Amino acid sequence: MELRDTMFKDVRLWKSSGKKKSEFIKDKNYNVAKFEYWINKYNKETTESFTQHFKEIPIQEELSPKPDQSEKIMEIETPTGIKITIYK
Numbered sequence: 270m271e272l273r274d275t276m277f278k279d280v281r282l283w284k285s286s287g288k289k290k291s292e293f294i295k296d297k298n299y300n301v302a303k304f305e306y307w308i309n310k311y312n313k314e315t316t317e318s319f320t321q322h323f324k325e326i327p328i329q330e331e332l333s334p335k336p337d338q339s340e341k342i343m344e345i346e347t348p349t350g351i352k353i354t355i356y357k
Contacts, residue, residue: 276307283308 270278283293283304294304339356346352 276304277311279304280308280311 279293279297283290286293290301290304290308294301297304341354342357343355344352345354
């Protein structure tokens with residue numbers, strides 16, 4: 270198995286384990302600094318992979334209702350602060 274695959278596997282295992290980094294790598298043959306390097310690399314690659322599949326849906330301005338002219342039927346707010354409002 271290639272080093273990248275091994276480290277990415279360890280990163281995924283660590284993320285699902287709920288353990289602290291230092292606790293997780295206790296029996297590994299690398300230190301926290303090297304593990305953090307691979308965590309950052311993993312996060313960057315998975316984020317880039319995710320955004321490559323993002324497809325923007327354009328909305329024509331004249332078709333989108335004005336908030337004061339429509340009834341709000343649903344509003345969703347994510348933990349990251351993104352808010353989605355659906356009007357009737």
